[in-house]
Amino acid sequence: MRKISVITLGCSKNTVDSERLINQLQLNDYQIAHNLEEADIIFINTCGFIQAAKEESIETILETAELKKKGKVKKIFVGGCLSERYRKELIAEIPEVDAFFGVEDYKNIIKELKGNYYEEFLYKRTLIEANHYSYLKISEGCDRPCSFCAIPLMRGNHRSKTIEDLTKEAQNLAQSGVKELILIGQDTTYYGIDIYGKRKLRELIQRLSDIEEIKWIRLLYAYPSGFPIDIIEEMKANSKFLKYIDIPLQHISDKVLRSMKRGISSEQIKNLLNKLRAEIDDIAIRTTFIVGYPEEDEKDFEELMNFIEEFKFDRVGCFEYSPEEGTSAYKLGDPISHEEKKRRMDELMEVQQEISYQKNLNLTGKEFEILVDRTEGDFYIARSYRDAPEVDGEILLPKKYGTLKIGNFYKCIAEDCDEFDLYAKPLTES
Secondary structure, three states, X not given: OEEEEEEEOOOHHHHHHHHHHHHHHHHOOEEEOOOHHHOOEEEEEEOOOOHHHHHHHHHHHHHHHHHHHOOOOOEEEEEEHHHHHHHHHHHHHOOOOOEEOOOXXXXXXXXHOOOOOOHHHOOOOOOOOOOOEEEEEOEEOOOOOOOOOOXXXXXXXXXXXXXXXXXXXXXXXXXXXXXXXXXEOOOHHHOOHHHXXXXXXXXXXXXXXXXXXXXXXXXXXXXXXXXXXXXHHHHHHOOOEEEEEEOOOEOOOHHHHHHHOOOOOHHHHHHHHHHHHHHOOOOEEEEEEEEOOOOOOHHHHHHHHHHHHHHOOOEEEEEEOOOOOOOHHHHHOXXXXXXXXXXXXXHHHHHHHHHHHHHHHHHOOOEEEEEEEXXXXXXXXXXXXXXXXXXOOOEEEEHHHOOOOOOOEEEEEEEEEOOOOEEEEEEEEO
């Protein structure tokens, strides 16, 4: 059998793309090689979101090019966001790559391999991270005009998938053992407008909830402007729809928000967040911020810090601003030094670390339903409704308490904590 290795870089959206591609490869009798040096062909699914991600993608391509020079692999294919955006430059700079492809370019990749493209099986995926949880990409692209973001340049305009197609895909995932669906897209709360004429996220969640094997549904990447309020009602009424939401805010200063073209004011953001907390008991709210944006002065940063200290988010991620060609903010330059950006990010995360620790202290002694993800050393690693995989804290359960099964749900009681994780004792299987 021909052997191909698929390297996936970047976000969970790329993970889904790679899983679709791997299924197509297997339908064409390709064996997936996990060791690069065992592969005849290497496919790299790249990320081009920010400078650090672009650098990682280029370094990975160059490393595989060295393997080809040494005769250890025969061909290198490159796809994904970086390839979509910089194909001409990459062709000129890295001739060792045999072919470059864009985002979701499954048909041309299979054609290059002289295989058959099975569009009727595009809803099927070969999971590459876990069998008990999976990302469900409900849309592609984005219509938002955010000044700092190059995603529309790489992934195009917003395109929702139909409720029927997503339900079919989710049913297939459930039959493969998936118990938690994590809904993703560039802008999940915009779902449905392009094909149904109105937001249909609530209806989609209701349909997915009808799948018996699916126990948890988690929502990521919920854009705050135009947030569909009926989602709050669904979260209150639907036991499968977790009381967790990821809302990337990026900033809180009105001046910066206007320059970022976020389409929402500081007051509107605070009203939305307060409504979520007031109406949904024990909701866990995650967000992300950008520091070092060209028009962010010290006063704006202080306003952001005060906001974080006041609101006390459950989870926070932070990025240093990265100037991206083709975005409207690019013309503003990059006046804030890397050292100053790093100072701001470190200061922000230090404050959030203390907030996270205090929140975890308040959770000790409480019972949770958890989903066991994996083992590490002397611990089982699990998550509660408060924890999305890869980006949030975890719950560690010592193996001395007994044997747990990966992919199963249990009840546990939190006994101790650190800044990000809880340490717990299992009680019963749920």
